[in-house]
Structure formats: C-alpha cells, structure tokens
Amino acid sequence: MAYDEGLAELLRADLADLPVTEKKMFGGLCFMFDGNMLCGTHTYGAMFRVSKDSYEAALALPGVGPMAFTGRPMAGMVDVSDDGMADDAVRAKLPALALAFVKSLPAK
Numbered sequence: 001m002a003y004d005e006g007l008a009e010l011l012r013a014d015l016a017d018l019p020v021t022e023k024k025m026f027g028g029l030c031f032m033f034d035g036n037m038l039c040g041t042h043t044y045g046a047m048f049r050v051s052k053d054s055y056e057a058a059l060a061l062p063g064v065g066p067m068a069f070t071g072r073p074m075a076g077m078v079d080v081s082d083d084g085m086a087d088d089a090v091r092a093k094l095p096a097l098a099l100a101f102v103k104s105l106p107a108k
Contacts, residue, residue: 002027003041007085011039011046014091018099026069035108038098042069046080048094051101058097061090076101 008029020031020038028042039048047067050058052075058064063084066073084090 002043003029004045007041007046007082010085010091011041014095015039033099033102034105036102036105038102039095044079045082046085048078048080048098049101050076050078050094050097051104052076054097054101058094061093062087063090064094 011031015031015038018033020033023030023032025037025040026042028040028047030040031038037049039046041047048058055076055078058078059066061084063081064078065081067077067079068074078094080090080094
C-alpha cells in the first residue's frame, strides 16, 4: 500500500466517535464526513483539511507543515509528520479544526 496502515489505524481510533467513511484516494486513504474529505493518510504521512481561516493556527502546531502535493502549498490543507502524529495534543487539535470546517460544508 502507498500509505502507512498503522497511521490509518491511529486515525480510525481518533475518529471512532464520528460518522466517517473511508475512501481510497490519491494513493492514500481519506476519511470523509458527510461526503467531504476531513483528513487522511498518504505516502508521506497524514493530512488534514483545516480551512483557510484555521490554516495558520494549524501550521503553528508541532510537526505540521503546508501540504504541497503539486509543489505548491494548498491553502487550507496541512501535512503532519510522524512526530506530529505521535503527539496526542496535535492529534486532538487537528481533527477538531478539520471537523469544524467540514461541518460547515453542504453534505455530498
């Protein structure tokens, strides 16, 4: 697989109380809330959809950086290193930021 299954299990545990679905996308695994991407895993770690408004707050967290699949940062999307994902506080804050944004979107 192109993503770390252990990391996927960690995200599954963190999101266990939410009605999320899983979808394989972009060589990784995405977790969807009401049909909208919330977060996921990819070849290089984890990513969260935090919104443009929460982008700077997310980047201030340890182990979090801009997501740049195409070589250019994607506004509102962040990557998280393995060290960041090992930090319980970071793993609590990022899903909360992502969920607040994704809940504001219309269901698909």
